[in-house]
Amino acid sequence: MSGPATANVTLALARIAAHDEALGAFLAVDREGALGAARALDAQGDHGGPLTGVPIAVKDALCTRGLRTTAGSKILAGYVPPYDATAVARLRAAGAIVVGKTNLDEFSMGSSTEHSAFHASRNPWDLARAPGGSSGGSAVAVAARMTPAALGSDTGGSIRQPASFTGVVGIKPTYGRVSRYGLIAFASSLDQVGVLAADVATADTVLRVICGKDPHDATSVDMPPIAPLAKESDVYGLRIGVPAEYFAEGLDPEVEARVREALRALEARGAVCVPVSLPSTRYAVATYYIVASAEASSNLSRFDGVRYGARVAGESLHEMYERTRSRGFGAEVKRRILLGTFVLSSGYYDAYYKKAMGQRQRIAQDFAQVFREVDVVCTPTTPTTAFRLGEKSDPLSMYLADIYTLPASLAGLPALSVPCGFAGALPVGLQVIGRPWDEATVLRVAAATEGDFPARGALP
Amino acid sequence: MIVDETLVVRLEHLAALSLEPEERTRVAADLTRFLGYVAELGESEAAAPDDAAAEAITAALRPDVVEHFAGRAEAMAAAPELDGTAFLVPRFNP
Numbered sequence: 385m386s387g388p389a390t391a392n393v394t395l396a397l398a399r400i401a402a403h404d405e406a407l408g409a410f411l412a413v414d415r416e417g418a419l420g421a422a423r424a425l426d427a428q429g430d431h432g433g434p435l436t437g438v439p440i441a442v443k444d445a446l447c448t449r450g451l452r453t454t455a456g457s458k459i460l461a462g463y464v465p466p467y468d469a470t471a472v473a474r475l476r477a478a479g480a481i482v483v484g485k486t487n488l489d490e491f492s493m494g495s496s497t498e499h500s501a502f503h504a505s506r507n508p509w510d511l512a513r514a515p516g517g518s519s520g521g522s523a524v525a526v527a528a529r530m531t532p533a534a535l536g537s538d539t540g541g542s543i544r545q546p547a548s549f550t551g552v553v554g555i556k557p558t559y560g561r562v563s564r565y566g567l568i569a570f571a572s573s574l575d576q577v578g579v580l581a582a583d584v585a586t587a588d589t590v591l592r593v594i595c596g597k598d599p600h601d602a603t604s605v606d607m608p609p610i611a612p613l614a615k616e617s618d619v620y621g622l623r624i625g626v627p628a629e630y631f632a633e634g635l636d637p638e639v640e641a642r643v644r645e646a647l648r649a650l651e652a653r654g655a656v657c658v659p660v661s662l663p664s665t666r667y668a669v670a671t672y673y674i675v676a677s678a679e680a681s682s683n684l685s686r687f688d689g690v691r692y693g694a695r696v697a698g699e700s701l702h703e704m705y706e707r708t709r710s711r712g713f714g715a716e717v718k719r720r721i722l723l724g725t726f727v728l729s730s731g732y733y734d735a736y737y738k739k740a741m742g743q744r745q746r747i748a749q750d751f752a753q754v755f756r757e758v759d760v761v762c763t764p765t766t767p768t769t770a771f772r773l774g775e776k777s778d779p780l781s782m783y784l785a786d787i788y789t790l791p792a793s794l795a796g797l798p799a800l801s802v803p804c805g806f807a808g809a810l811p812v813g814l815q816v817i818g819r820p821w822d823e824a825t826v827l828r829v830a831a832a833t834e835g836d837f838p839a840r841g842a843l844p
Numbered sequence: 845m846i847v848d849e850t851l852v853v854r855l856e857h858l859a860a861l862s863l864e865p866e867e868r869t870r871v872a873a874d875l876t877r878f879l880g881y882v883a884e885l886g887e888s889e890a891a892a893p894d895d896a897a898a899e900a901i902t903a904a905l906r907p908d909v910v911e912h913f914a915g916r917a918e919a920m921a922a923a924p925e926l927d928g929t930a931f932l933v934p935r936f937n938p
Binding site: 466467599600602666667669670673674681685688702705706707709710713715718719721722723725726729736778779780783 | 847851852855856858859860861862863867870871874875877878879881882885924925934935
């Protein structure tokens with residue numbers, strides 16, 4: 385039987401077939417499964433779910449029942465989960481149809497999707513450039529309109545940075561807003577599932593479907609639902625903090641110009657921009673890479689060739705562990721495991737990990753003080769537009785490019801990137817950071833900006 | 845701080861990894877560079893965190909306190925799902 389869900393899925397699969405060879409957004413496309421689910425929905429008639437018949441792509445860090453899930457790593461090649469991540473299960477219950485799994489930096493460790501064990505993804509606006517990462521495949525799928533929305537995960541900017549690089553909307557909710565059950569863990573105190581979408585209204589709809597307390601994730605929190613987005617986004621009287629530390633050395637002048645234009649447009653709608661200071665921002669890169677690597681070294685110890693994934697035989701159990709992990713993990717993952725092992729090891733813990741935890745507290749305190757005076761904080765999402773594939777071969781230079789997205793992650797705050805124009809031919813993103821649990825105001829500001837900067841043309 | 849190859853070998857052992865010689869050289873250089881960056885930042889001059897101010901933002905994080913359960917019933921009360929006598933966990937062979 386053919387109907388609207390089948391038509392939607394057929395269109396999505398056609399766009400994937402036409403463009404994904406060049407873009408590399410997907411690691412797996414579930415053509416038969418998606419068409420089967422669509423036909424079943426159409427046969428059922430009125431499903432009534434808010435996402436009935438909507439094709440959705442899912443980052444390959446989220447478990448999908450019966451559909452391979454690799455986290456972009458050879459060590460999980462061939463792994464087929466027996467269960468859905470909670471966010472995926474909630475999407476399916478709302479009528480959405482998963483069309484495939486999207487590419488990512490291995491175990492979500494990276495900012496370009498070049499660290500996938502399988503292939504790099506390409507930016508639809510310029511195929512020689514990176515789409516950002518680690519949720520780069522999800523961003524590309526949405527930017528090229530293969531699907532109207534996709535799930536991603538954000539540990540230090542992995543939704544917002546690729547959203548900015550590809551000209552789509554990307555939201556990381558407050559830590560605890562969305563269950564992490566079924567998300568393959570990278571850094572558990574930072575990881576959060578979120579949404580990439582073609583527009584703010586779609587991001588809002590998908591986020592409200594996936595959020596809420598889940599008994600399978602003790603860090604998920606039972607909070608009142610996010611208020612629905614109004615048709616006309618009113619920002620009159622809203623106080624917007626503009627931190628000096630985000631408009632400093634290293635910010636591309638054209639990116640700064642677009643972001644300041646977006647702020648002026650918000651002021652024209654009646655918002656009030658207020659200069660603020662977040663002085664601990666300078667510590668964010670060091671703090672994040674110490675804390676996240678420490679947690680990764682612990683989380684990834686489970687990949688030992690025993691319970692799931694690939695195994696390389698050895699003469700002893702320890703040799704089997706070493707061979708499996710050494711061949712299964714890529715260079716960036718090994719680098720971060722070793723850094724994490726170092727900062728947690730005897731003799732270095734106090735000097736690095738403990739100090740980083742103190743800096744994390746100071747970063748959170750900076751935001752708490754600023755949010756006494758303002759309703760949201762607005763910044764550039766990234767210091768530059770999308771960089772060229774292979775341009776950031778030095779790990780530290782790649783890490784430093786995350787400077788604007790890391791602080792909100794360390795503080796557990798909701799943060800979103802919304803397109804605010806172009807620098808040359810490449811999209812620029814405005815980052816909107818909100819108070820804990822105030823995704824509604826973040827989305828309201830984003831909707832206003834979206835109205836001021838409508839997408840250029842239909843597609844990249 | 846200089847990370848030499850001896851230290852990297854120790855870290856490999858702790859992390860159940862075994863790097864090729866050229867990988868080890870590269871990792872030693874990368875870790876040295878990152879730790880050099882951390883050292884450049886120096887000590888923070890910020891005052892000690894204001895716990896009351898930070899509380900609102902870190903409310904989603906659980907306190908880092910070791911809890912002592914009085915007994916089986918109290919421990920079971922924290923389980924997401926029970927069958928009456930034991931924890932319920934997802935099936936692995938559906």
